[in-house]
Amino acid sequence: MRIKNHPILSFDTEETIEFSYNGxxxxxxxGDTIASALHASGIKKLSESIHLKRPRGFYCAIGNxxxxxxxxDGVPNVRTCITPLKPGMVVNNQxxxxxxxxx
Amino acid sequence: MKNKEAVIIGAGPAGLKAAKQLLEAGxxxxxxxxxxxxxxxxxxxTHKFFGSEKQYASFRGIDILEILVQGLKPFEDRLEILxxxxxxxxxxxKVVACVKHDNFFKIKAKxxxxxxxxxxxxxxxxxxDLPGIYAAGAVQTLMNEYGVKPGDKVLMVGSGNIGLIVSxxxxxxxxxxVALVEAAPQISGYLVHASKIKRLGVDILMQxxxxxxxxxxxxxxxxxxxxxxxxxxxxxxxxVLGVDTVCISVGLAPLTELLMQIGADVEYIRELGxxxxxxxxxxxxxxxxxxxxxxxxxxxxxxxxxxxxAMAGIHAAHDLGYTVExxxxxxxVLQEELKFLRSGPHAAKVRAGYTKLEVKT
Ligand SMILES: Cc1cc2nc3c(=O)[nH]c(=O)nc-3n(C[C@H](O)[C@H](O)[C@H](O)COP(=O)(O)OP(=O)(O)OC[C@H]3O[C@@H](n4cnc5c(N)ncnc54)[C@H](O)[C@@H]3O)c2cc1C
Ligand code: FES
Numbered sequence: 001m002r003i004k005n006h007p008i009l010s011f012d013t014e015e016t017i018e019f020s021y022n023g024x025x026x027x028x029x030x031g032d033t034i035a036s037a038l039h040a041s042g043i044k045k046l047s048e049s050i051h052l053k054r055p056r057g058f059y060c061a062i063g064n065x066x067x068x069x070x071x072x073d074g075v076p077n078v079r080t081c082i083t084p085l086k087p088g089m090v091v092n093n094q095x096x097x098x099x100x101x102x103x
Numbered sequence: 104m105k106n107k108e109a110v111i112i113g114a115g116p117a118g119l120k121a122a123k124q125l126l127e128a129g130x131x132x133x134x135x136x137x138x139x140x141x142x143x144x145x146x147x148x149t150h151k152f153f154g155s156e157k158q159y160a161s162f163r164g165i166d167i168l169e170i171l172v173q174g175l176k177p178f179e180d181r182l183e184i185l186x187x188x189x190x191x192x193x194x195x196x197k198v199v200a201c202v203k204h205d206n207f208f209k210i211k212a213k214x215x216x217x218x219x220x221x222x223x224x225x226x227x228x229x230x231x232d233l234p235g236i237y238a239a240g241a242v243q244t245l246m247n248e249y250g251v252k253p254g255d256k257v258l259m260v261g262s263g264n265i266g267l268i269v270s271x272x273x274x275x276x277x278x279x280x281v282a283l284v285e286a287a288p289q290i291s292g293y294l295v296h297a298s299k300i301k302r303l304g305v306d307i308l309m310q311x312x313x314x315x316x317x318x319x320x321x322x323x324x325x326x327x328x329x330x331x332x333x334x335x336x337x338x339x340x341x342x343v344l345g346v347d348t349v350c351i352s353v354g355l356a357p358l359t360e361l362l363m364q365i366g367a368d369v370e371y372i373r374e375l376g377x378x379x380x381x382x383x384x385x386x387x388x389x390x391x392x393x394x395x396x397x398x399x400x401x402x403x404x405x406x407x408x409x410x411x412x413a414m415a416g417i418h419a420a421h422d423l424g425y426t427v428e429x430x431x432x433x434x435x436v437l438q439e440e441l442k443f444l445r446s447g448p449h450a451a452k453v454r455a456g457y458t459k460l461e462v463k464t
Pocket of ligand 1: 062112113114115116117118135136137138142143144145148151152153188189190191218219220221240243264265268269358396397398399402403404405406407408
């Protein structure tokens with residue numbers, strides 16, 4: 001779902017950054033955040049609500065609301081909408097509040 | 104803990120203009136923003152701006168941003184930019200707690216300029232938490248900053264300028280805007296924007312709102328219904344639309360939480376979008392050496408955010424002991440510009456809000 005033709009903007013659409021999502025290999029482009037790369041691959045559900053386990057996607061996309069929290073490289077509650085995508089990142093859906101991780 | 108002179112929180116039009124004034128006066132400036140790119144809301148604004156020529160009317164937001172950032176270039180030796188850095192705490196002694204990636208650190212500032220902008224509001228309706236329901240500005244970010252479409256078929260909720268402009272930008276990106284619903288009986292943004300999307304075939308439905316979203320793991324359909332004069336849904340008028348995305352554009356709320364944390368006086372003023380700090384005519388909050396400007400002191404526009412930012416920057420520089428060249432004339436010109444920007448019928452709400460806040464601008 002990447003924009004190919006746009007009257008004002010031009011985008012890099014070559015997906016060269018490989019990362020893993022729930023164990024699957026996916027690719028994003030230079031400049032993506034984790035959330036934008038996932039969305040471009042058709043993945044809208046990023047986490048589940050803590051108590052009722054309802055699906056959650058992003059909402060604000062600028063780091064305000066925590067609706068996009070995921071576990072990234074073992075760290076829970078990462079706001080994926082403002083975290084730049086890096087090669088080799090391990091991204092997983094977050095269940096519950098997330099466990100405190102050890103470095 | 105590192106000591107800094109002027110710390111600006113938020114690198115939108117307000118923060119960048121404040122930085123320019125402080126740097127010109129000779130101060131050392133640290134700009135903090137959680138985003139990677141500087142510019143706040145301007146980063147995603149591909150449309151041409153209204154307003155006054157002095158505030159770059161008819162320029163696109165992204166081009167204004169370039170001008171603002173270039174303006175800081177001559178002062179690079181006194182400017183520090185902490186991007187991808189979130190301010191998570193603020194203390195009375197002007198200690199700013201920050202998180203950058205995995206690092207937590209604190210800095211101590213002599214003066215602080217709050218230019219954190221605003222966050223988009225949500226709307227209560229059944230299933231309003233499903234993936235596929237996004238703030239309109241979020242969709243703008245996704246499309247214009249990252250080049251990704253939010254979906255194929257969109258329902259836009261709200262006819263303010265953001266709703267209208269994002270509808271147009273969705274069409275530009277090749278996304279179908281199935282309908283725009285508005286609870287009020289009239290369009291709340293500029294009519295030119297509304298006519299533009301109407302001409303392009305968007306169904307604009309007045310006195311109509313979303314009743315519920317339908318879908319399991321994401322939005323598959325929505326139900327809309329008509330509203331009566333007191334904004335209650337009218338049973339029997341429901342219609343189901345096939346959309347995979349709902350954009351919510353029902354206003355913004357100032358990001359005042361950090362100011363509340365340090366105990367600055369804050370007041371709820373509906374016309375300004377919610378809780379706003381009490382500021383005096385020098386843009387200083389109730390805490391000495393802490394200033395606020397831009398959307399965080401009242402939801403307005405980038406044009407007024409720039410003027411306010413410049414004024415806050417001048418006062419902060421003055422209070423730090425720097426001589427601002429031509430200070431009183433500069434301030435007078437800025438006051439006039441702000442007055443002009445707030446003179447039209449669309450600014451009536453803002454004018455009422457500031458009257459309530461008793462700011463003498
Ligand atoms: C779709 C749309 C169309 C618009 N059209 C126009 C127009 O035509 N003309 C016009 O004049 N205005 C327009 N505006 C309004 C304008 O964009 C805003 O009024 C303006 O950007 C406000 O500037 P600001 O500097 O106060 O805040 P912002 O631009 O919102 O910047 C705030 C910055 O602070 C950062 N921040 C917030 N909290 C933290 C924290 N805790 N830690 C670190 N960083 C933080 C944010 O990341 C952001 O970069 C439009 C807005 C939108 C959304
Ligand atoms: S979507 Fe709101 S913080 Fe990421």
